[in-house]
Amino acid sequence: MRFPLLPALVLTIVSCGGTPSSYSVMIDGFTPEQASTVVEACRIWEHAVADPSRLRLFVNIGEPCDLSHDDAICVFPTTMAKIAEANGAERFGVTYHRLHDVQPQGTIDPMGSVIYVATDTGDVKQTSEHELGHALGLVHTGPGTVMAPYVQEAARNVTPADVGQFMKVHGYE
Numbered sequence: 173m174r175f176p177l178l179p180a181l182v183l184t185i186v187s188c189g190g191t192p193s194s195y196s197v198m199i200d201g202f203t204p205e206q207a208s209t210v211v212e213a214c215r216i217w218e219h220a221v222a223d224p225s226r227l228r229l230f231v232n233i234g235e236p237c238d239l240s241h242d243d244a245i246c247v248f249p250t251t252m253a254k255i256a257e258a259n260g261a262e263r264f265g266v267t268y269h270r271l272h273d274v275q276p277q278g279t280i281d282p283m284g285s286v287i288y289v290a291t292d293t294g295d296v297k298q299t300s301e302h303e304l305g306h307a308l309g310l311v312h313t314g315p316g317t318v319m320a321p322y323v324q325e326a327a328r329n330v331t332p333a334d335v336g337q338f339m340k341v342h343g344y345e
């Protein structure tokens with residue numbers, strides 16, 4: 173059985189408003205060990221991009237999720253069963269990206285991204301790296317990248333190709 177890392181629930185790619193270079197990552201509900209794994213995934217992304225002017229992830233553990241800004245990323249734990257219940261498929265993680273882009277006009281909607289990482293199976297670090305990629309505006313790419321849609325084909329860490337997509341999406345190349 174192939175377990176997709178993530179549903180194609182990247183609701184939108186990058187809107188014309190551009191993308192932030194720094195984000196507030198609010199991690200809540202995880203065990204301390206799991207939370208530090210999510211933090212590690214953030215640091216891996218920062219290290220891979222290797223330019224703080226292009227990517228900074230300000231991490232807050234246990235801070236209530238505030239999605240009023242488009243630089244907000246909230247990360248919560250879940251289970252594969254709950255993701256399956258909500259999305260009809262077994263996945264390790266899911267990201268709801270920039271929901272405001274698809275909400276009806278006139279409502280006050282979240283602007284940031286919400287990530288759910290299944291902690292009962294899979295690889296929390298790999299899943300977090302993948303889902304953070306979606307929150308940063310990235311789409312699925314081929315085998316050998318962390319943004320590959322299937323766990324078996326996905327890189328364990330952010331690759332140069334993933335960084336390349338980040339640079340493109342964020343308008344750096």
Ligand SMILES: [Zn+2]
Binds near residue numbers: 178302306312321
């Ligand atoms: Zn995905």
